[in-house]
Amino acid sequence: MSDLAEQMIPADKDPLEVAVAPVRKKRKAKFGFLFWFFVAWIGLTILASIAAPWIGLQNPNNGNFSSLNQGPSTAHWFGTDDLGRDILSRVVYGSRVSLIVGFGAMFIAMLIGGTLGMVAAYRRGAVDTFVSAASYVMLAFPALVAVIAIVAFWGHELWKITIIVGIASIPLVYRVVRAATLSYATREFVTAAKAQGASDTRILIKELLPNVLPAMISFFLIGVATVIILEGALAFLGLSVQAPTASWGNMIAESRTYLQQNPWLALFPSMAMFLFLIALNLVGDVLRQALDVQDAKL
Amino acid sequence: MAKFLFKRALALIGILLLVSMGTFYLVHLLPGNPTVTILGPNDTPHNRAVLMAQMGLNKPLWQQYLIWLGNVLRGNLGQSFITHQSVTSVLGNAIPIDFELILISQIIAIGVSIPLALASARRPNGLLDRVSTTSSFAMLALPPFIIIVLGVLIFSIHFHVFPGPGSYVPFSQNPWSNLHTMLLPSLVLAIGSVVVYFRLLRGDLISTLQEEYITMARSKGLSDRYIMWRHALRPSSLSLLAAAGLNIGGLVAGAFVVQYLLALPGLGYALVNSINQVDYVVVQGITLFVAVVVVVLNFIIDFLFTIVDPRIARE
Numbered sequence: 147m148s149d150l151a152e153q154m155i156p157a158d159k160d161p162l163e164v165a166v167a168p169v170r171k172k173r174k175a176k177f178g179f180l181f182w183f184f185v186a187w188i189g190l191t192i193l194a195s196i197a198a199p200w201i202g203l204q205n206p207n208n209g210n211f212s213s214l215n216q217g218p219s220t221a222h223w224f225g226t227d228d229l230g231r232d233i234l235s236r237v238v239y240g241s242r243v244s245l246i247v248g249f250g251a252m253f254i255a256m257l258i259g260g261t262l263g264m265v266a267a268y269r270r271g272a273v274d275t276f277v278s279a280a281s282y283v284m285l286a287f288p289a290l291v292a293v294i295a296i297v298a299f300w301g302h303e304l305w306k307i308t309i310i311v312g313i314a315s316i317p318l319v320y321r322v323v324r325a326a327t328l329s330y331a332t333r334e335f336v337t338a339a340k341a342q343g344a345s346d347t348r349i350l351i352k353e354l355l356p357n358v359l360p361a362m363i364s365f366f367l368i369g370v371a372t373v374i375i376l377e378g379a380l381a382f383l384g385l386s387v388q389a390p391t392a393s394w395g396n397m398i399a400e401s402r403t404y405l406q407q408n409p410w411l412a413l414f415p416s417m418a419m420f421l422f423l424i425a426l427n428l429v430g431d432v433l434r435q436a437l438d439v440q441d442a443k444l
Numbered sequence: 445m446a447k448f449l450f451k452r453a454l455a456l457i458g459i460l461l462l463v464s465m466g467t468f469y470l471v472h473l474l475p476g477n478p479t480v481t482i483l484g485p486n487d488t489p490h491n492r493a494v495l496m497a498q499m500g501l502n503k504p505l506w507q508q509y510l511i512w513l514g515n516v517l518r519g520n521l522g523q524s525f526i527t528h529q530s531v532t533s534v535l536g537n538a539i540p541i542d543f544e545l546i547l548i549s550q551i552i553a554i555g556v557s558i559p560l561a562l563a564s565a566r567r568p569n570g571l572l573d574r575v576s577t578t579s580s581f582a583m584l585a586l587p588p589f590i591i592i593v594l595g596v597l598i599f600s601i602h603f604h605v606f607p608g609p610g611s612y613v614p615f616s617q618n619p620w621s622n623l624h625t626m627l628l629p630s631l632v633l634a635i636g637s638v639v640v641y642f643r644l645l646r647g648d649l650i651s652t653l654q655e656e657y658i659t660m661a662r663s664k665g666l667s668d669r670y671i672m673w674r675h676a677l678r679p680s681s682l683s684l685l686a687a688a689g690l691n692i693g694g695l696v697a698g699a700f701v702v703q704y705l706l707a708l709p710g711l712g713y714a715l716v717n718s719i720n721q722v723d724y725v726v727v728q729g730i731t732l733f734v735a736v737v738v739v740v741l742n743f744i745i746d747f748l749f750t751i752v753d754p755r756i757a758r759e
Contacts, residue, residue: 282459283459283463286459286463286735286738286739286742287463287466287735288693288696288697288734288735288738289693289697290693290696290700291696291697291715291730291731291734291735292466292470292731292735294715294716294719294731295470295471295719295727295731296470298719298727299471299722299727371585375587378587378589378590379587379588379589379697379700379701382589382701382704382705383700383701383704383712383716384716384720385716385719395589398589398590398593399589402593402596402609402705405593405596405601406601409597412593412594412597416594419587419590420585420590421585423584423585423586423587424581424582424584424585427581427584427585428581431581
């Protein structure tokens with residue numbers, strides 16, 4: 147990221163995120179129907195992915211060679227794929243990959259990048275200079291290319307991909323959290339806590355974290371969406387979890403050979419991914435708007 | 445200004461050095477041995493030792509890096525273990541395709557997003573504005589690999605408007621059918637950019653339109669169209685430029701995916717192929733090239749900014 151980006155864009159926002167953010171409305175953000183609908187959708191997706199083995203789905207990897215490439219029916223709600231596997235079951239099981247990578251990687255990034263960001267913004271000095279410089283260098287490296295190269299040689303296991311993508315997301319999280327913390331680190335309540343003799347750790351956890359947390363949560367959701375897209379791109383290039391394990395990305399990738407005979411194969415995983423991504427984006431966005439209103443009231 | 449530029453150029457060199465180290469160590473520190481790939485069943489200890497010595501792989505890593513960097517600076521990115529093609533010629537064959545894809549997609553994206561943003565910002569919350577804002581938000585949740593699959597499904601398979609995968613023809617051979625093939629992938633890439641540019645520009649324009657000089661221009665009786673293009677769009681073109689610069693990394697990535705599906709022999713296609721063949725040198729070369737392009741482009745955009753707005757250099 148460059149100076150011009152900082153110049154243009156308020157320091158506490160990720161430039162790309164600002165570029166895509168809608169114009170902030172002055173009126174109070176409402177938690178309307180759509181918001182709750184998509185919150186429920188995220189909940190439902192998470193629940194289904196956890197409960198997948200117990201909700202009467204067929205085995206996602208067992209083929210049935212007497213019913214190949216069939217459209218939706220009562221036996222197979224979403225139809226079957228080129229090996230006669232149940233698409234509904236594969237979409238539900240496939241969500242596990244996206245969810246583990248998405249939430250896992252952002253969790254790693256938040257834990258490391260968030261901690262570094264808060265400490266750097268609170269302590270300033272050499273630590274801040276060094277970590278900030280490092281984050282610039284990492285951001286300069288195109289993430290997908292780096293991730294492709296590392297995954298290609300280190301391995302395609304789910305946990306490895308999660309760690310790699312998590313580490314690749316650290317600098318962005320660091321910048322967001324650092325900027326958010328900066329705006330609080332010099333406030334009166336921090337000075338007051340210091341005057342009362344509170345330790346640095348206590349100030350960071352008790353005073354600063356609660357203020358930064360809302361911004362982190364909304365960024366977390368949008369970050370999960372970005373990571374899921376990244377995993378999907380990896381899967382599409384054949385670099386994510388390997389067959390027969392289903393993931394939304396590799397289902398979409400596999401479907402390309404059968405587009406003519408069986409378009410359902412492409413449509414259902416695309417639909418699942420689209421709905422989940424739009425839910426994450428919308429909930430994250432509404433939360434951020436609600437947050438800004440609170441901020442303005444202070 | 446000169447001092448500022450000098451400082452920036454130093455920083456650029458520093459970042460480029462770090463990027464080159466990153467690329468080098470990335471590929472070298474990871475498990476797997478290129479000799480296994482080259483020798484295959486002949487990977488006996490003796491053969492391996494000879495080959496390692498020939499390739500300089502038994503030297504300390506920092507020496508290998510310096511030798512590699514020296515070669516890179518002289519324009520020699522090495523030679524593929526598998527195809528024995530030089531990496532520069534792999535790049536030379538692939539780059540024009542990425543360039544063409546990105547160029548066409550950006551022409552489409554700018555051509556669509558500017559008029560759309562102008563029309564939307566003119567009447568915020570009007571019908572057009574609401575439709576385009578909502579649909580652009582939805583588009584954010586459509587990654588390029590979904591759009592390209594749907595695009596092929598609808599336009600190639602159902603309506604036969606565009607040729608399907610694997611029908612790439614070089615521009616020099618048949619410009620018309622080359623453009624015809626490139627249009628679908630470029631459109632797919634353009635959609636992502638349109639969303640980013642539209643949302644940015646619309647927001648910018650709406651706040652610009654509340655400025656006093658716009659009211660002034662209106663009271664002078666200037667036409668709406670003139671005010672929009674001349675007074676409102678101009679200051680926003682800067683943010684558009686910045687967004688375009690930041691977007692380039694995403695475009696390259698999107699181009700990878702699109703090339704892979706349509707079998708367009710560009711950088712992404714070459715990268716995935718060489719990864720599947722464990723062709724270290726080519727992976728290294730492509731990674732380095734893309735990283736350097738992104739870093740240098742960001743630098744150039746920074747530079748353009750200081751020309752447009754000299755205040756940046758003074759700070």
